[in-house]
Every structure is written in structure tokens, then in C-alpha cells.
Amino acid sequence: MARTLDTPRPATPATGRPAPGRRFRQSAGRQHHAGPLTYVLLALAAAVSLFPLYWNVVAASHTGERVVAAPAPLLPGSRLLDNLTFAWNQVDMGEALINTTIVASLVAVSTVLFSTLAGFAFAKLPFRGRTMLLSLVVATMTIPPQLSVIPLYQIVTDLGWVDQLQSVVLPSLVAAFGVFFMRQFLVEALPVELVEAARMDGAHSLRVIWHVVFPVARPAMAVLGMLVFVQSWNDFFWPFIALTPDGNPTLQVALAGLGAGNHSVDHAIVLTGALISTVPLLLVFAFLGKHIVGGITAGAVKS
Numbered sequence: 001m002a003r004t005l006d007t008p009r010p011a012t013p014a015t016g017r018p019a020p021g022r023r024f025r026q027s028a029g030r031q032h033h034a035g036p037l038t039y040v041l042l043a044l045a046a047a048v049s050l051f052p053l054y055w056n057v058v059a060a061s062h063t064g065e066r067v068v069a070a071p072a073p074l075l076p077g078s079r080l081l082d083n084l085t086f087a088w089n090q091v092d093m094g095e096a097l098i099n100t101t102i103v104a105s106l107v108a109v110s111t112v113l114f115s116t117l118a119g120f121a122f123a124k125l126p127f128r129g130r131t132m133l134l135s136l137v138v139a140t141m142t143i144p145p146q147l148s149v150i151p152l153y154q155i156v157t158d159l160g161w162v163d164q165l166q167s168v169v170l171p172s173l174v175a176a177f178g179v180f181f182m183r184q185f186l187v188e189a190l191p192v193e194l195v196e197a198a199r200m201d202g203a204h205s206l207r208v209i210w211h212v213v214f215p216v217a218r219p220a221m222a223v224l225g226m227l228v229f230v231q232s233w234n235d236f237f238w239p240f241i242a243l244t245p246d247g248n249p250t251l252q253v254a255l256a257g258l259g260a261g262n263h264s265v266d267h268a269i270v271l272t273g274a275l276i277s278t279v280p281l282l283l284v285f286a287f288l289g290k291h292i293v294g295g296i297t298a299g300a301v302k303s
Contacts (some may be wrong), residue, residue: 008269010254012239054072056274056278058073058208059073059267059272060080060084060268060275061077061078062078062079062082062234063265064265065087067271068267070260079209083269083272084272084276085229087258089114089277090269090274091245091252091257093251093254095248095249097251097277098251099248099251099282100233100250100252101280103165103168103169103239107172110169110174111174111175111224111225112225115174115175115182116214117209117219118179119179119180119183120182120186120190120209120213120217122134123182123187123190124190124195135190137179140178141176145237152171152243153241163244163247163248164248165243169242170244171238172232178228181220181224182220185217189217190213190217190221194212194216195212195213198211233281235250235281239253240252245257253279255270255277258273
């Protein structure tokens, strides 16, 4: 007899296997554990990444002759404390450390602030010439910084800022990369409806930025601040031109005067100074790394 449309389909025999869709739903909430090979690869990657820092400590604990001798030392020596004391006293490492902290902090804060404001304007505020202006900002990233050294140094000289920290801070208050980075993040992360809703509630521009833009942009601001702080901390080219090792140096400028004497360079002392300049960055990441990683991953997983 022919089966009509109202006749129910015969039930399929149970096979003991869940349907593909149900099997996917069951495994979606299951926590997957890494295998032994994953831990081995992670351990190798960590060892390769930490080896330069370890060898820096080893080199700082030997004499200069032993560092350049073959084979290179792989175990720590007994001169670490002596080298640290000599490097700290040969140049004013304390003043250089304070200067670098001031410069890197001001540059990071200003770059994050201005880049977030400019990125929000390019991402969500309609105005005439927005695309062309953004293209000009991105185009400045292709200009080598060496081309602006001579006119920038002339400006610094005319203002009397040679060997002053403002000569290093002011040219770095904002970066084209930061503007582009924040713009790209806010284009996807900040719904325009959220901004319009805040304006309909009577919020002015500053309140929209403080209560809407900054909370949404916090993960990208944390990443950009970390990148700019490290870049400013390790910057050498322009600070070496604008500052002097004997006047008002940053750490990288002070390192240029380490280990020199008798027409030779003591590489152990230079590496000891590099170790001193690296420790503050490691401490900052040790205390704030959890917050930085949390900011990077915020919003990455939908609830």
C-alpha cells in the first residue's frame, strides 16, 4: 500500500552511535588535554627563548677575556657581583634607569591615549577626507626615521633641548602604527549602535570616549602600551643623538659608554649593563603579565 504524506516514517533502528550533530555538541564542552609531544615542544621553545637571557647572566659573571675565549662559557662564574658593581659605578646607571622609566612611561601613555582617540575618529566618526587622511598617516610608516634626524636635531637645538628628556619624549608622543592599530581594532570591536545609543542618552563626546570607547578598547590599549613601552625602553638611535652619556642619558645611551678603556671593550661589563637594563622589563612583565595577557584575551571567547 502506498504511504501517504500523513503516514509517519518508520523509525530507524538504533545503532548505538549518536548523530553527527549530537556528537559535535557533546564534544563541544569537553576539555581537551595536551599530549606529551605538546609539552616537549613547549619545553624546547621555552629553552630556546630563555637561553640568550641565561647566557647573558653567564657572560656577566666572567671576565672579558673569558667571554671572548673559545669555547664560550656555559656555566656561571664568580664575578657577577663585581661586574654589577663596576658597571653601576662606571656610568650613572641609577640616573639612566630613572630617565628611561620616565621616558618610556610618558611615551607609552601618550601614544596609547592619542592613538585611541585618533583610531576612534578614523573608525567610527564620519568626516570629509577620512580615507585620504588615514592613507597619509599609514604612508608615514614607510618613511625611514633617519631622514628626519637632521631637521629634528635643528629644532631641538633651537629650542635649547639638547641633552634634555623632552627632546626624546615629545617627538614620540604618537605613532602612526598606534593609530592604525587602534583603528583596526575599533572597527570590529566597537559597534556603531553603541555609540549612537550613548549619544541618544545625552552623553557628550568626552563621556562617550570615557565610558564607551575606553572600556571596549582596553585589550588593544594594553597590547599597544606594552609594545610601545618596550620599544621606547630599548630605543637607541635618536636618544644617542639627542642625549649624552655624561649628561642626562637613558639606559641605552649609558650602555654605549660601558666597558670602554685602553682602546678595548670589556664585553663582560657591556653584557652586565645589558642585564641591568633587562631586569626591570622582566619584573614589569612578572607583575603585570597576567593583566596584560588577560587584556589581550578579553572578548576572544564568546559566552
